[in-house]
Amino acid sequence: MPRLSTQEEGVLIERAQAGDRFAFEELVRRNADRLYAVVLRFLGDSREAEDVTQEAFLRAWRGIGGFKGGSQFYTWLYRIGLNEAKRRAARRPPPGKLTSLDEHPHTEAPDWSEAPETRAAEGELRGVLERAVRALAPDYRAPLVLRDVEGLSTAEAADVMGLGEAAFKSRLHRARLAVRAAIDEYLEEER
Amino acid sequence: MIRRWLQKRRFMHEHRWTGARMDAYFDDELSSRERHRLEAHAGICPECKRMLATLRKTLEGLRGLSRDPSPPAGLADSVIERLRGQG
Numbered sequence: 001m002p003r004l005s006t007q008e009e010g011v012l013i014e015r016a017q018a019g020d021r022f023a024f025e026e027l028v029r030r031n032a033d034r035l036y037a038v039v040l041r042f043l044g045d046s047r048e049a050e051d052v053t054q055e056a057f058l059r060a061w062r063g064i065g066g067f068k069g070g071s072q073f074y075t076w077l078y079r080i081g082l083n084e085a086k087r088r089a090a091r092r093p094p095p096g097k098l099t100s101l102d103e104h105p106h107t108e109a110p111d112w113s114e115a116p117e118t119r120a121a122e123g124e125l126r127g128v129l130e131r132a133v134r135a136l137a138p139d140y141r142a143p144l145v146l147r148d149v150e151g152l153s154t155a156e157a158a159d160v161m162g163l164g165e166a167a168f169k170s171r172l173h174r175a176r177l178a179v180r181a182a183i184d185e186y187l188e189e190e191r
Numbered sequence: 192m193i194r195r196w197l198q199k200r201r202f203m204h205e206h207r208w209t210g211a212r213m214d215a216y217f218d219d220e221l222s223s224r225e226r227h228r229l230e231a232h233a234g235i236c237p238e239c240k241r242m243l244a245t246l247r248k249t250l251e252g253l254r255g256l257s258r259d260p261s262p263p264a265g266l267a268d269s270v271i272e273r274l275r276g277q278g
Contacts, residue, residue, distance in 0.1 A: 028270050032267040036266055057274065130256070133256075149257050180242075
């Protein structure tokens with residue numbers, strides 16, 4: 001679904017704030033998939049991510065009157081979603097017992113155009129990355145997902161996290177180094 | 192001997208400078224002059240060269256994760272259904 005212009009989105013937000021649920025439903029249609037992607041990458045469990053996405057929209061609807069418009073609607077939504085995801089993650093068993101993304105096959109068809117050994121290596125590398133991301137503490141995982149996976153700007157991602165840019169960059173730096181170390185170790189084994 | 196000591200000191204200074212700017216390098220926050228400076232040091236420092244290469248691979252890999260996963264079909268509709276169920 002194509003993105004709304006800032007003006008179109010602003011109109012929908014104003015209508016939703018005035019109690020127009022159909023306007024809010026349009027905001028749901030425009031943002032549900034991207035919120036789900038962020039939450040899933042954070043939690044690593046598709047069922048839980050779907051549940052958190054639903055819960056985040058329910059909270060957003062209840063709190064839409066408090067949205068000031070000083071930030072993008074989706075960054076406000078991401079904040080609600082990630083806060084809910086962090087609450088779920090805090091209730092989970094310790095790492096190691098987390099559900100693997102590998103247990104949830106991707107529905108999108110993979111690209112089979114490359115040589116099998118290349119695909120296998122890329123698949124392995126991807127697995128190393130996913131495990132390294134999941135092993136990060138939530139406060140470090142979120143900056144990495146927002147900035148490096150979802151491609152938000154530093155300012156947007158810091159806004160979602162409710163952090164100043166310097167504090168955000170510090171967490172992102174540590175998260176990148178931790179994931180890089182896992183990749184370095186994997187590549188070393190391959191040499 | 193003094194010359195070698197000065198060279199080593201200069202190298203270590205560049206090493207620390209480079210290490211502190213790896214993130215900024217990949218986030219396109221360096222000037223063209225700073226980029227060249229960082230790349231010049233990485234060209235002669237095996238540790239920084241390796242760090243740069245693996246960080247690049249890491250960030251490319253992370254960006255690739257965004258192409259996946261596909262959201263469940265009808266996700267927005269199920270959210271809307273729950274919203275309507277709440278009255």
